[in-house]
Amino acid sequence: MTTQIPDESAADQAFRAEARTFLEAHARPRPPGSSSSPLGKEMTAEAEAAHVQECRDWQATLAANGWAGISWPAEYGGRGGTVGQARIFAQEEARFDVSSGAFMVAIAMVGPTIIAHGVEEQKAYYLPRMLDGEHVWCQLFSEPGAGSDLAGLTTRAERDGDEFVVNGQKVWTSGAHFSDWGMLLARTDWDVPKHRGITYFLVDMRSPGIEVRPLRQITGYAHFNEVFLTDVRIPAANVLGEVNGGWGVAQTTLGNERAAIGGGGSGIGFKALLHLAEALGRTGDPTVRQDLARSYTRFELLNWLGQRARARAKQGKQPGSEASVMKMLASQRVAADSDLALALEGPAGMLQSGDAPEEGMFQQMFLNQWSVRIGGGTEQIQRNVLGERVLGLPSEPRPDKSLPFRDLPRN
Ligand SMILES: Cc1cc2nc3c(=O)[nH]c(=O)nc-3n(C[C@H](O)[C@H](O)[C@H](O)COP(=O)(O)OP(=O)(O)OC[C@H]3O[C@@H](n4cnc5c(N)ncnc54)[C@H](O)[C@@H]3O)c2cc1C
Incomplete structure (x- = not known):
């Protein structure tokens, strides 16, 4: 099957054909109705380890063939292409049974942050190792x-010669148990207002003093963790940006995270939902048709918002408020689509795993919806961002913005 894009330039069509040739030679087509996202799958520790290895292998294949980091600079292992080419490749890749999901944090979040704020040595070391x-x-x-109020964090980092010594606790750290590196925010100055005393570190997850404890979720799967840091020593060279300038650096990461979550949605596309309705013989039901039309509309709106975000990236700008719109719409979409899927399944919606239709994919989507709705900033926080930064509504009273962090009341 070929993807027809009527107004695509000849150069883009040639790029699409080249991408398709590469993918056909190196990957299997994705079975209809299946998803690349682990969000739609039940996970065991073994299945997760296998998934992470598959992601590593696929990234290595992409890098070895010049298809990793399509819009990243070639000197750091990227292809040096355009944001539009990256989108074309992603569209073609989605039709194949491959995933780079374990690299989402690296490539969609910390990579762009290092590109924007890193010194040359950091770019040269970290970027190629994400891509390969x-x-x-x-x-x-x-x-x-410190979740919604992230700037209230109390993990402390104290300078000791060429190193910082870090003590504190993090929580909800997705994938910490299989990660090699982490981006860490810690407080380096307690005598200035809270946003101004934070530093952004790049930390080797195998450093002595890091203890990772898994947390089990509603899905039964331990996707995220508590991470305890006790006298962890981080070289000063691993500060990204300026000491005490970490809040601004973190905004780059958070904007990219919202855009990635909004762009990825639930990871289960409209076609999977349509496939379910067809398989259950429900596409003739007028109310189901209306629900499917609404689902399709949300899906397409997200695509168009994604185009807007990519146009912004093409101009060299970091994700802005449109990322909050996307994140909110993706939250609404995963909530409405999983409700619809389980309603379509009827009594079978109460089953799970192999007993349920589509191997329980939609039950997992339903249970996983809160990762999209909470992770990367809750829906309420996105509404605050939109109210204040887009609609120009008065901001919440924030006395904590001017007081030294040390003097703020804390739990
Ligand atoms: C699946 C998943 C994966 C995650 N992965 C990571 C990760 O890898 N790394 C990481 O650092 N974090 C991660 N998180 C954490 C996530 O960023 C936080 O859960 C999120 O920012 C909310 O913070 P909180 O849980 O402390 O909730 P709180 O901040 O305590 O919020 C509780 C409730 O109060 C509401 N609320 C809070 N403040 C306001 C306000 N000012 N206005 C209106 N409503 C408000 C919130 O919307 C929410 O409903 C993950 C979370 C999930 C669910």
Whole structure:
């Protein structure tokens, strides 16, 4: 099957054909109705380890053949292409049974942050190792007392010669148990307002003093973790950006995270839902047709918002408020689509795994919806961002913005 894009330029068509030739030679077509996302699958520790290895192998294949990091600079292992080419490749890749999901944090979040804020040595070391499948990354931002209010974090980093010594606790750290590196926010100055005393570190997850404890979720799968840091020594050369300038650096990561979650949605596309309705013989039902039309509309709106975000990236801009719109719409989509899927299944919606239709893919999507709706900033926080930055509504009162962090009341 070929993808027809009527207004695509000759150069883009040639690029699409080249991508397709590569993919056909190196990957199997994706079975109809299946998803590349682990969100639609039941996970065991063994299945997860196999998935991570498959992701590493696929990244290595991409890198070896010049298809990794399509829009990243060639000197750091990328292809040096355009954002439009990256989109074309992603469209073609989605039709094949491959995934780079374990590299989402690396390639969609920390990579662009290092490109924007890193010094030459950092770019030269870290970027190629993400693209070739060597380094899986995780995000050590949230803490038990700092989620939505991320700038309230209390993990501390104290300078000791050429190193910082870090103590504290992180939580909800996705994939920490299989990650090689982490991006870490820690407080380096307690005597300035909270946003101004934070530093962004790149930390080797095998450093002594890091203890990773898995947390089990509603799906039965331990996707994220508590991470305890006790006297962890991080070289000063691993500071990304300026000491105490980490909040600004983190905004680059968070904007890219929202765009990635909004762009990826639930990872289960409209076609899978349509496939389910067809398989259950429900596409003639007028109310189901309306629900499917609404689902399709949300899916297409997200695609168009994604185009807008890519146009912005093409101009060299970091993701802005449109990333919050995408994140919110993706949240609404995963909630509505999983409700619809389980309603279509009827009583079978109460089954799971192999007993349920599509191997329980939609039950997993339903249970996993909160990872899209909470992870990367909750729906309420996205609404705050939109209210203040897009609609120009008055901002919430924030006395904590001007007081030294040390003097703020904390739990
Ligand atoms: C699947 C998943 C994966 C995650 N992975 C990672 C990861 O890899 N790394 C990482 O660092 N973090 C990760 N997180 C954490 C995530 O970023 C936080 O859960 C999120 O920011 C919310 O913080 P919280 O859980 O502390 O909730 P809280 O901040 O305690 O919020 C509780 C409730 O209060 C609401 N609320 C809070 N403040 C406001 C406000 N000002 N206005 C209106 N409503 C408000 C929230 O919307 C929410 O409903 C992950 C979370 C999930 C669910």
